[in-house]
Amino acid sequence: MGDRIQLTDPKGKMYSFTIEAGKEWHTHKGWINHDELIGMPEGSVVSTTSGLKFSAFKPLLADFLLRMPRGATIIYPKDAAMIITFADIYPGSRVLEAGVGSGALTICLLRATGTTGSVHSVERRSDFAENAQSNIANYFTEAPGNWRLTIGDLQDQDLVDSYDRVILDMLAPWECVDISARALRPGGVFMAYVATTTQLSATAEAIRADGRFSEPQSCETMVRDWHHEGLAVRPQQRMIAHTGFLIQTRKMAPGVEVLARRRRALKGVYGVSQD
Numbered sequence: 001m002g003d004r005i006q007l008t009d010p011k012g013k014m015y016s017f018t019i020e021a022g023k024e025w026h027t028h029k030g031w032i033n034h035d036e037l038i039g040m041p042e043g044s045v046v047s048t049t050s051g052l053k054f055s056a057f058k059p060l061l062a063d064f065l066l067r068m069p070r071g072a073t074i075i076y077p078k079d080a081a082m083i084i085t086f087a088d089i090y091p092g093s094r095v096l097e098a099g100v101g102s103g104a105l106t107i108c109l110l111r112a113t114g115t116t117g118s119v120h121s122v123e124r125r126s127d128f129a130e131n132a133q134s135n136i137a138n139y140f141t142e143a144p145g146n147w148r149l150t151i152g153d154l155q156d157q158d159l160v161d162s163y164d165r166v167i168l169d170m171l172a173p174w175e176c177v178d179i180s181a182r183a184l185r186p187g188g189v190f191m192a193y194v195a196t197t198t199q200l201s202a203t204a205e206a207i208r209a210d211g212r213f214s215e216p217q218s219c220e221t222m223v224r225d226w227h228h229e230g231l232a233v234r235p236q237q238r239m240i241a242h243t244g245f246l247i248q249t250r251k252m253a254p255g256v257e258v259l260a261r262r263r264r265a266l267k268g269v270y271g272v273s274q275d
Helices: 062-067 078-084 104-113 126-140 173-183 197-210
Strands: 006-010 014-018 022-027 030-033 045-048 053-059 094-098 118-123 147-151 163-169 184-194 217-220 226-229 231-234 247-249
Touching: 014 062, 014 163, 053 147, 062 078, 062 104, 078 104, 078 184, 078 247, 094 104, 104 118, 104 126, 104 163, 118 126, 163 173, 173 184, 173 197, 184 197, 197 247
Parallel strands: 094 118, 094 163, 118 147, 163 184
Antiparallel strands: 006 014, 006 053, 022 030, 045 053, 184 247, 217 247, 226 231
């Protein structure tokens, strides 16, 4: 009781809700009493009063993120997975996050840092912050004690802590390169999620101009599902293609000059020559 359950019909359509004693879940073909679900093992098959069958599981993290209420567009699970892995979010790490949105990435960060780590989230919009708080409390059953939420712009924060990771999801992350450099420990990871090539370019140039970071690296992730029915194996006609770019770099030690890039820039990449 109090757990979330995910019911999937034979067509693959999913329904998710919280089990509460005495309540009913209704469909166009009958209903299911919540009391019947209490104590049932995952992987069971349940039926409505009219015989409509569903497989029953607890929702996976990705299922919860894609179906939770949104105040802002969420970071998709495919991108969140890349952030957790490539930014090396580990148990016990201290993470500074700016741009909470609906709280999808925050949930992933809190799971990855564990009870020994901490996440400090900064969000400029109070309505987004309120929705994120609700989603995070709903997922963890209450707001985690190792999570701190601040309303305002990251640039205006008086940060006294040192962080292992800085993760930005905002329109202009290049404006926060300086405060990120001051907040990160040497060797710490800076990562930004941006939607367009213009944002990507501006962030990369700001990182290089700052002088306290290693050469930035960027990537995007595309996921394509496949259909398999007997010998009919083919890609699905729809896929989750471009959602955003990830750009990351690492904080250099104090006073250490960044090694110069050895590759030669192509003509015209920095504008018209003034020669």
